[in-house]
Amino acid sequence: MSARAEIDTGMEGFRFWPGALSMSEQADLLAEVLAAEAAAPFYQPMTPGGRPFSVRMTGLGPLGWVSDRSGYRYQSTHPVTGSNWPPIPGLLLALWRDLTGADQPPDACLVNLYREGAKMGLHQDRDEADLTAPVLSVSLGDAAVFRIGAAGGGPTRSLKLSSGDVCALTGPARLARHGIDRVIAGSSSLVPGGGRINLTLRVAAPASQQS
Ligand code: MD6
Numbered sequence: 001m002s003a004r005a006e007i008d009t010g011m012e013g014f015r016f017w018p019g020a021l022s023m024s025e026q027a028d029l030l031a032e033v034l035a036a037e038a039a040a041p042f043y044q045p046m047t048p049g050g051r052p053f054s055v056r057m058t059g060l061g062p063l064g065w066v067s068d069r070s071g072y073r074y075q076s077t078h079p080v081t082g083s084n085w086p087p088i089p090g091l092l093l094a095l096w097r098d099l100t101g102a103d104q105p106p107d108a109c110l111v112n113l114y115r116e117g118a119k120m121g122l123h124q125d126r127d128e129a130d131l132t133a134p135v136l137s138v139s140l141g142d143a144a145v146f147r148i149g150a151a152g153g154g155p156t157r158s159l160k161l162s163s164g165d166v167c168a169l170t171g172p173a174r175l176a177r178h179g180i181d182r183v184i185a186g187s188s189s190l191v192p193g194g195g196r197i198n199l200t201l202r203v204a205a206p207a208s209q210q211s
């Protein structure tokens, strides 16, 4: 495994490991995600207000995050196929263990696919039962401009997330507002067809329901 050196973001609880995944780890992980796509295809979710996301989504693990006219929630089945989500790859479970030190393993991995022009508005990740568990993010493919600011509002700042970078929202930054302003098309050739894939690992179910 590669070094996984953490750098100081200057924002308490926002943790960042640039280049945490080697090229071969990135390729292995991407292959697993693309293999899972056969069972859990990327689909276009809708906001509760009825607008399509520009990002396409799928999920891995016992629970998957979904959004539709009924709102945001975690559920055990893919909203289009009705099947259970494929398992979370071992490489991601090991990364979670190595980097977060969290007591619980993740039970949900949201997979976001950004083709050209896709972005994600500022949001908070707050649909998980236990908001003290971290969210760990892995970026593959084209680099993106990530924006982040404190939960309570105030200024935001942006930084570039490149293929193989890992970051986490923990502790006082767990409810930070964050989003993707834009993807830098053509900055990586990793993803077939171009674009960016982001994987976010979460502990979604309440502790009492963890298996
Ligand atoms: C993305 N990331 O990088 C979107 N959420 O495509 C997220 O929404 C995110 O990077 C929680 C924790 C870290 C993240």
Ligand code: FE
Pocket (backbone or CB within 6 Å): 123, 124, 125, 178
């Ligand atoms: Fe998020």
